[in-house]
Amino acid sequence: MNHTVTVNVDVATLRQLDDLRRASPTVPSRAQIITRLIWDAHAKIAAAAEPVEG
Structure with missing residues (x-):
């Protein structure tokens, strides 16, 4: 399911x-x-949260 979200951003x-x-x-x-x-x-957040084995 897709949702439309309006986001105000500047020209830059x-x-x-x-x-x-x-x-x-x-x-x-x-x-x-x-x-x-x-x-x-x-994905970066999830990878950082994974426990380190060893």
């Missing part, structure tokens, strides 16, 4: 999102850039 942030989109040509939209950033951050 929109330019950064567009730069990220141009750097990743397989990502067609700002929304997908934001989604990937969230998932990447979540």
